[in-house]
Amino acid sequence: MNPGFGHFQPQGKLYRWLVLLLAIVVGIPLFACLDAVTIRKWDEGRLVANALEMYANRNFWVTYCFGVPDMWNTKPPLLIWIQVLSLQTFGLTEWALRLPSAVASMLTCILIFRFVERQGKSFLWAALTVLILVTTRGYAGMHVARTADYDALLVLWTTIAGISLWKYCEHNSARNLYITFISMGLAVLTKSAAGLMFGPCMLLYIVFRKQLPALLKSKHFYIGIILFLLIAVPFYLIREHYNPGYIKAVNENEWGGRYLVANEDNGQPWYYYLKHVVERMFVPWFVFVPIGLWFTRKMPATAESRVLQYSALMGLGFFIVASVAKTKLFWYIAPAYPFLAVLCAYGILKLIQALYHPVIKPVFRKAGFVLVALLFLITYVTILVDNGWRKEDATFLNIYNTSNYVRDRFLQQDTLKQIVLHDEKCYPQMILYMRMAERKGYKVWDSRDKKIAPGDYVLTEDPEMEKELHQQYALQKIKEELGARVWLCTAVLKPAE
Template identity: 35%
Template structure:
């Protein structure tokens, strides 16, 4: 926070290591302990497992042996998860590893941007730790889940920061980096990958840098993004027709202009979630950063940074707020940008105090001040992770993986059985069915409550939760082979 001369500034790598170490604990602590979650995470895991079973089908995502036309995301996450499964086995850690590593990479990007645009590696440390403690970033559907949004966020963050560098400096290679980052974002989450685009154009307008668009590099980079998108969607439609129609309905205009699966919220919903929990510790600092940054001298680093984060974050927030379908993780790309601006507000305010009092701060004192500023939010984020861990086995339909592990340990000879669910839609049991079919070559049939009474006596059946087990216990005389929590492995006897 002090005005330190370039000769006296410490090397940046200790600050980067500290940011990586502190962020890694929040990202990786007990990462593999949570069962695969219903909806997107379990579905993504099923796609990755099916990719291992169909090694030649690298274009099409499969669900229960057929092309999936409900979740129609592009393949980048699936490829990475399949690689992790092939290397580490189909574990919960492998399922979430691409997202956690993307989160760590985003922290490193934010650290580098803080160092570059705020002028000191300690400012980069502050920005990275603000991001690590943001409730909208280190959370289950983003960096701690096997979902698409952490990978999307590192791509969009890279695109914004490289575009800022291009607009400020005119270096063509940075425009190309922007194009590559956006192309990867499209390969991660399709249409969502280019929602940051209007914000990039708004940055050009906010800084009066239209002359940068007279060069070929940004247009060639945009052509790269369009070419990658056209090639992917064309190949995917050719491989399994009907894909483009499903994308239109589920991912593009259909999701923007209509409410899908009752996910309708008011216009201000994302802002209210930031205030309540997702960025509550740092929102005032970000607003201060915008006030101070907007008044900084034209052409200064702070002037550029403030306009970049305002344009990109504001544009993305406006688009997702206007969309009729709203989901809690759509705002994930905002938090790296807001973290930079929150760090800027604290850094500039601190600089003003230090200069007023003519203090000279040593690097150790400066680092201590940064760590003290984030200590409370860091403890709160860790407490939230601990609460999630303690409650990880509350939902019975998420317990199949934990129970099947115990079953393999206690009865390794059981390799053919039925898996009974409670009849509600939940992909977590299906994910674990495929895990044990792939990893242990188990023969597992899926069954529902209304099939009770149709299985032959002697069949082994696995059920988790009272709603899944009750129909079978009522219709059969059962021998309990394995029990964990509310899960049972039963040998069905005679009909009652």
């Protein structure tokens, strides 16, 4: 056995070069091809609509969608504010809207790397942790690290809060306790009640460390609560002032609704997250979770062992808390991935160390290293392909055809200048492309706002809606590309009611 292998710590220029190389390897899956796919339906489309309307109307307290206060998406607007700043800086693009999520994800990787390296005293453990994180589909794929959704920013705040609480318990540091409460306040300001879902895990760790009585006697605990409230609460009161009824909607949709009731037909069985991580979202890394736990059995009481135990508690504890909730969606488990990555990386590191056992022949040792390298290479290439393969976008659920066509065909030609979009499913993710068209001197109308008339070009993607369209209008198919169809209206057969 080579006992020093796991604690390999490069120095000087070698350390700086290795960190730079690691930053590049980690950054590519997060930042490359951010605009490869069009804006996603549902959550990302709604957030983009909120950001675009705030960018236009400069109302920073009330989010709007379709010109009215948004009472469906009732979450606080910290991410929306950052997206508006990005739009102001970089212009009206998917890249600008998704950049805040990619930056938040990169910061999460930096934080978890520094935490593991400093507390676990192992460069390799830290490097493996972030490599696992950026090759995890549930984190580096759709809806978290690379899309204009809440979850990447939420993961950043919950990771900061989790790390700071560990440091408080380890060093009795008031500063870290304050950071914990501030981060939790920012998490609530990002995604409402979801920012507090690590609470049971944190409380359990404090009890496990026998620090609860001292915490409750500390003035810093109550100052921290005040800091949390000063960050999390004022927005709700201000929004209620400008948008009466907002707090009632939040209470129904966020603070009790989603956890206690299955919202929007998203009720799932208790094993929903387990099924997702095993089948797709945490493949192949979930295999190393029990391995990492196995190696913690007889570890001495050191900072390294406490990092591992805390990561296991936070990752698996959050998994349980999320599984109890009635409303389940695969991205809700994202905050657990940084801590699960710590556990998995330790399991892999210990397996690599085991290759140095005297009974292991050199040829098997080399084969083991090759297998581990291939595992990371395959998962890394897979995540790059998933994030940059544009053809997937044209077929995924068959609901992005019109947005693909408008962005990649309509806005790239010089003949057809106006088109009527007839497909209610495409909202609100089409709003960005409508704004892009306006800036270019083109016009994409919504058939709910403009009645179709002879001479209009109509864009569709849904065969069922096309049947209704043919009952009202005489249509001539002009072209079919990327799954979308363009029709020329030649006559009105039946006036719309």
